[in-house]
Amino acid sequence: MKHERSMDRRQFLKGTVGAASIVALSGCDNLTQSAWFPSILNKAEKLTERVQRAVTPANALAKEYGEADISRVFPANGNTDPGTEAYAKHLAQNFAEWSLDIVGLVQTPTSWSLAAIRELPARMQITRHDCVEGWSAIGKWTGVPLGDLMHKVQPLSTSQYAVFHCADVDDEGLPYYESMAIQDCYHPQTILAYELNGAPLDIQHGAPLRLRFERQLGYKHAKYVMRIELVESLSGIGGGKGGYWEDQGYEWYAGI
Amino acid sequence: MASPIQSEEAIDQREEILSISEPPAPLVQSDLTDQPAPSPPAIERVYRHRLLVRISHWLNFPCLIILIMSGLQIFNAHPALYWGDRSDREQPLLSIRPMQTESGEMKGVTTILGRQFDTTGVLGYSNGSGRAFPAWATVPSARWLAMGRQWHLFFAWVFVINGLLFMAYALISRHVTRDLTPTGKDLRGIGKAVKNHLLFRRAVGEEAKRYNVLQKLTYAGILFVVAPLIALTGLTMSPMIDTAFPWLLAIFGGRQGARTIHFIACFSFVGFIVIHVIQVILTGFFNNIRSMITGWFVVRHEHGGASHEA
Numbered sequence: 001m002k003h004e005r006s007m008d009r010r011q012f013l014k015g016t017v018g019a020a021s022i023v024a025l026s027g028c029d030n031l032t033q034s035a036w037f038p039s040i041l042n043k044a045e046k047l048t049e050r051v052q053r054a055v056t057p058a059n060a061l062a063k064e065y066g067e068a069d070i071s072r073v074f075p076a077n078g079n080t081d082p083g084t085e086a087y088a089k090h091l092a093q094n095f096a097e098w099s100l101d102i103v104g105l106v107q108t109p110t111s112w113s114l115a116a117i118r119e120l121p122a123r124m125q126i127t128r129h130d131c132v133e134g135w136s137a138i139g140k141w142t143g144v145p146l147g148d149l150m151h152k153v154q155p156l157s158t159s160q161y162a163v164f165h166c167a168d169v170d171d172e173g174l175p176y177y178e179s180m181a182i183q184d185c186y187h188p189q190t191i192l193a194y195e196l197n198g199a200p201l202d203i204q205h206g207a208p209l210r211l212r213f214e215r216q217l218g219y220k221h222a223k224y225v226m227r228i229e230l231v232e233s234l235s236g237i238g239g240g241k242g243g244y245w246e247d248q249g250y251e252w253y254a255g256i
Numbered sequence: 257m258a259s260p261i262q263s264e265e266a267i268d269q270r271e272e273i274l275s276i277s278e279p280p281a282p283l284v285q286s287d288l289t290d291q292p293a294p295s296p297p298a299i300e301r302v303y304r305h306r307l308l309v310r311i312s313h314w315l316n317f318p319c320l321i322i323l324i325m326s327g328l329q330i331f332n333a334h335p336a337l338y339w340g341d342r343s344d345r346e347q348p349l350l351s352i353r354p355m356q357t358e359s360g361e362m363k364g365v366t367t368i369l370g371r372q373f374d375t376t377g378v379l380g381y382s383n384g385s386g387r388a389f390p391a392w393a394t395v396p397s398a399r400w401l402a403m404g405r406q407w408h409l410f411f412a413w414v415f416v417i418n419g420l421l422f423m424a425y426a427l428i429s430r431h432v433t434r435d436l437t438p439t440g441k442d443l444r445g446i447g448k449a450v451k452n453h454l455l456f457r458r459a460v461g462e463e464a465k466r467y468n469v470l471q472k473l474t475y476a477g478i479l480f481v482v483a484p485l486i487a488l489t490g491l492t493m494s495p496m497i498d499t500a501f502p503w504l505l506a507i508f509g510g511r512q513g514a515r516t517i518h519f520i521a522c523f524s525f526v527g528f529i530v531i532h533v534i535q536v537i538l539t540g541f542f543n544n545i546r547s548m549i550t551g552w553f554v555v556r557h558e559h560g561g562a563s564h565e566a
Contacts, residue, residue, distance in 0.1 A: 021392055024321055028395045032403055044410040056500035063502055071342050128341055128511065130495045132401065134334035135343040136511050215496045249402035255496030256409065 354386030
């Protein structure tokens with residue numbers, strides 16, 4: 001009798017857990033597919049951004065590590081080779097013709113050659129790269145602080161975002177781009193890097209110039225940067241969400 | 257959470273109501289004590305869970321399920337754990353990966369501290385696809401990191417806000433000191449409590465009105481250790497928060513250490529939920545569920561006194 005009851009109970013428990021899991025899952029999957037629910041989930045992003053910015057001093061620095069902490073292998077994600085004809089040509093010329101343009105809502109639109117960028121005062125930082133997938137790698141980056149370039153071009157007061165246009169395209173030909181708030185351009189560790197671990201950037205890590213945006217996740221760190229456009233709104237660019245990955249459903253604010 | 261002082265009349269009234277609405281022996285009662293009751297037991301209703309506790313409890317239920325399942329979705333994007341700030345891929349503490357055998361067959365391999373286990377069908381390879389946790393355990397069920405993060409980060413807010421409100425209420429209302437803090441007597445009786453649990457003996461009478469020492473330690477441990485740990489290690493994975501509170505990295509063994517602790521705390525919650533639900537079923541399912549919905553819990557006294565030696 002007692003044994004039978006405990007069997008019943010086990011069966012009941014199994015059934016309950018199984019049913020609950022199926023209900024929960026199909027419920028969640030239905031909600032995920034619906035038009036309205038993800039837009040509610042989305043509200044958390046703005047809240048997270050507001051709270052995180054409120055508790056974090058504007059110029060608080062990401063932890064900088066020592067040489068001994070550098071990852072032996074620094075993984076490369078996303079596009080590891082732009083693969084376009086134009087890029088191949090730049091590569092063959094060792095990026096001699098590459099230029100970085102800052103345009104849009106600025107007083108003085110400016111263009112720099114790679115050589116000119118390398119002559120500007122540089123910042124070297126050993127920082128941790130946090131991928132949205134969960135892994136972290138530590139590397140030594142050398143580049144020009146974006147804030148220095150901003151002081152030269154003088155953003156107009158209407159500019160809200162800096163949009164980074166990149167040389168790479170995805171399998172369907174969609175160009176890669178990213179964006180950050182103007183205030184983040186002036187963070188001391190926001191640099192356009194041209195060296196990783198003391199050597200010129202290789203192709204998979206974004207040669208010849210890539211963004212380091214140390215307080216946000218890796219997908220914000222645009223590689224193969226050609227042009228920075230200052231804009232008031234992100235809505236007219238790409239899918240309108242502010243970046244290639246954002247257009248695929250990732251958060252624009254990638255502080256967590 | 258017994259309300260210690262009940263007026264006799266109030267109890268009498270409730271007994272009357274109860275005797276109308278409920279037959280003397282509900283099916284979930286007295287099937288494990290296995291001791292024939294000499295005569296029908298006296299019934300007392302106690303107001304066990306206050307409204308805010310009940311609301312908070314039922315908010316936690318969907319939150320935890322969704323946080324766990326969407327967390328496993330996020331974990332699947334990089335199914336390995338490490339210690340420190342770097343993820344050196346050649347030396348994970350744990351990894352769950354699909355692997356191809358020499359015969360070309362796929363299997364799931366879970367590696368814990370260098371030791372390999374074949375977990376085909378559940379971990380690493382399940383239902384014809386290479387994924388760490390199977391589709392039935394993740395939200396969404398398909399591999400979809402961006403959506404998993406959206407679920408996770410939304411319900412993390414609900415869970416944290418609910419948790420903070422509950423914590424404040426529990427401290428101010430003295431729920432913590434009165435009901436959750438083990439007394440010296442409780443702690444001295446811990447051996448007996450463990451034995452009672454192992455023998456599936458249930459408290460009755462006065463003893464059933466309050467939490468036993470293992471319940472107190474478990475609830476307090478979840479509330480003051482596991483829940484804060486899971487929230488703080490979650491925040492330590494935020495590169496932005498790390499710049500505001502760099503000490504987080506130091507106390508949790510780096511960002512990857514925090515990720516590992518987050519994972520362990522998650523499975524502490526899983527273990528807690530499993531045991532909690534089993535206990536709810538074993539100790540009077542309907543009485544327990546009713547008390548968490550209406551607040552009212554029924555206590556049975558052995559005939560002839562409130563003493564209990566179960």
